Amino acid sequence: MPRPESEQMSLILFSGDFDKAMAALTIANGAAGNGMPVNIFFTFWGISLLRRKNTDGGLLLEKLFKRIMPLGAAKIGLSKYNFGGAGPWLLKKLIRHKNGQTAADLLKMAMERQVRFIACEASLKLLGVKKEELLDYEHLEVAGVDTFLQKALESKIVMFI
Amino acid sequence: MPRPESEQMSLILFSGDFDKAMAALTIANGAAGNGMPVNIFFTFWGISLLRRKNTDGGLLLEKLFKRIMPLGAAKIGLSKYNFGGAGPWLLKKLIRHKNGQTAADLLKMAMERQVRFIACEASLKLLGVKKEELLDYEHLEVAGVDTFLQKALESKIVMFI
Amino acid sequence: MPRPESEQMSLILFSGDFDKAMAALTIANGAAGNGMPVNIFFTFWGISLLRRKNTDGGLLLEKLFKRIMPLGAAKIGLSKYNFGGAGPWLLKKLIRHKNGQTAADLLKMAMERQVRFIACEASLKLLGVKKEELLDYEHLEVAGVDTFLQKALESKIVMFI
Numbered sequence: 001m002p003r004p005e006s007e008q009m010s011l012i013l014f015s016g017d018f019d020k021a022m023a024a025l026t027i028a029n030g031a032a033g034n035g036m037p038v039n040i041f042f043t044f045w046g047i048s049l050l051r052r053k054n055t056d057g058g059l060l061l062e063k064l065f066k067r068i069m070p071l072g073a074a075k076i077g078l079s080k081y082n083f084g085g086a087g088p089w090l091l092k093k094l095i096r097h098k099n100g101q102t103a104a105d106l107l108k109m110a111m112e113r114q115v116r117f118i119a120c121e122a123s124l125k126l127l128g129v130k131k132e133e134l135l136d137y138e139h140l141e142v143a144g145v146d147t148f149l150q151k152a153l154e155s156k157i158v159m160f161i
Numbered sequence: 162m163p164r165p166e167s168e169q170m171s172l173i174l175f176s177g178d179f180d181k182a183m184a185a186l187t188i189a190n191g192a193a194g195n196g197m198p199v200n201i202f203f204t205f206w207g208i209s210l211l212r213r214k215n216t217d218g219g220l221l222l223e224k225l226f227k228r229i230m231p232l233g234a235a236k237i238g239l240s241k242y243n244f245g246g247a248g249p250w251l252l253k254k255l256i257r258h259k260n261g262q263t264a265a266d267l268l269k270m271a272m273e274r275q276v277r278f279i280a281c282e283a284s285l286k287l288l289g290v291k292k293e294e295l296l297d298y299e300h301l302e303v304a305g306v307d308t309f310l311q312k313a314l315e316s317k318i319v320m321f322i
Numbered sequence: 323m324p325r326p327e328s329e330q331m332s333l334i335l336f337s338g339d340f341d342k343a344m345a346a347l348t349i350a351n352g353a354a355g356n357g358m359p360v361n362i363f364f365t366f367w368g369i370s371l372l373r374r375k376n377t378d379g380g381l382l383l384e385k386l387f388k389r390i391m392p393l394g395a396a397k398i399g400l401s402k403y404n405f406g407g408a409g410p411w412l413l414k415k416l417i418r419h420k421n422g423q424t425a426a427d428l429l430k431m432a433m434e435r436q437v438r439f440i441a442c443e444a445s446l447k448l449l450g451v452k453k454e455e456l457l458d459y460e461h462l463e464v465a466g467v468d469t470f471l472q473k474a475l476e477s478k479i480v481m482f483i
Contacts, residue, residue, distance in 0.1 A: 012481070026283065027309070145348055146352060152478075154324060159173070159481065160482060317475060318471075320482040322336075
């Protein structure tokens with residue numbers, strides 16, 4: 001039977017939705033908890049989860065996109081039944097009631113378990129998000145598709161979420 | 162050339178949408194038809210496909226979520242162009258006209274081909290869905306992320322849908 | 323360290339959304355640029371990207387679906403914040419401003435890099451799209467799930483997008 005600690009997992013988190021982020025981070029934390037090295041490549045809407053603050057400056061169009069994109073894991077919405085934020089609010093209520101973990105909790109746990117975060121360079125450039133606007137985490141790096149591919153080639157499990 | 166019967170496939174079906182479920186089940190049935198052992202891990206909205214009935218009881222919030230989530234593969238909607246149910250109705254009409262298979266047909270075929278179903282324990286707990294509310298199928302088990310990871314490590318093909 | 327040119331990548335592009343297509347094609351082009359053979363299996367809404375024109379004939383229902391589905395990579399919308407086409411328009415403006423590449427540009431590059439395109443036979447049949455309505459590209463073939471599975475079994479990286 002394969003031993004998790006001898007294999008890597010690499011996830012692309014393209015989605016910035018609460019429900020998909022929960023799924024991705026639950027899988028990542030499960031694997032990391034079993035000693036498996038895990039890489040998450042955050043791209044496009046997935047960048048939302050890594051955002052910590054907005055700094056000044058930037059193009060008008062960039063400002064518009066950055067206003068639309070949620071600022072951090074506590075602000076993200078559902079992929080379905082979002083109902084202008086009522087869906088995530090209800091879901092978080094249900095999670096709290098059952099002593100479960102929200103996307104923000106799971107992200108924190110992933111950092112405690114030293115999951116490697118890679119923020120997609122092209123997405124940051126496109127959306128005008130700067131590295132200093134992202135979470136302050138020692139295992140977070142900014143890199144491109146070649147870095148992801150190298151990690152994926154070394155991994156036993158690769159998924160696009 | 163690799164022989165399918167010597168390799169496993171593991172799918173995570175996160176989506177509860179008609180179109181994505183059709184894709185997942187078509188791939189699963191194709192693989193199982195070629196003698197490949199297939200595992201489907203149903204999580205979050207994907208749980209909809211396994212639901213057979215509602216039993217009494219549960220929190221108000223749980224009842225709300227269970228009312229929003231479709232009850233079984235015959236009730237699920239499209240990921241796009243759902244138009245309040247008109248999209249799936251038209252698509253099913255088109256499928257019937259061409260002697261194709263709906264998501265419900267494909268799910269039945271997957272069971273005939275003994276595809277292994279794993280219902281995500283954390284999703285059931287969160288949404289308040291009980292095991293007795295799921296399809297009655299001998300190859301359906303309730304398990305957590307560790308079970309999925311073990312299956313994924315044994316698999317040649319792993320996808321998140 | 324694994325060498326990309328000795329491994330294959332197979333992607334299923336189920337989505338017909340601008341943002342997901344950009345992600346899929348960026349990964350495909352990155353891999354192909356490193357000498358990796360890449361297969362993209364276009365299914366369901368993903369067929370939109372391969373469509374070049376409509377020919378006459380077909381059922382009323384087919385015509386309806388073909389009218390709803392975008393005709394080619396220049397016409398596709400966003401998975402989120404589409405705002406009736408304003409979202410993709412703004413995003414394309416931003417991409418042009420930064421000398422980036424749109425989904426249509428990336429599709430063209432994939433063809434230059436000889437990425438193999440497989441159009442899902444069942445999706446074409448279901449939607450009434452004929453082979454002569456697809457892009458004229460020597461590495462495009464129409465095939466079914468068995469062909470995809472064979473490619474996936476030969477691949478190191480497999481993703482559903």
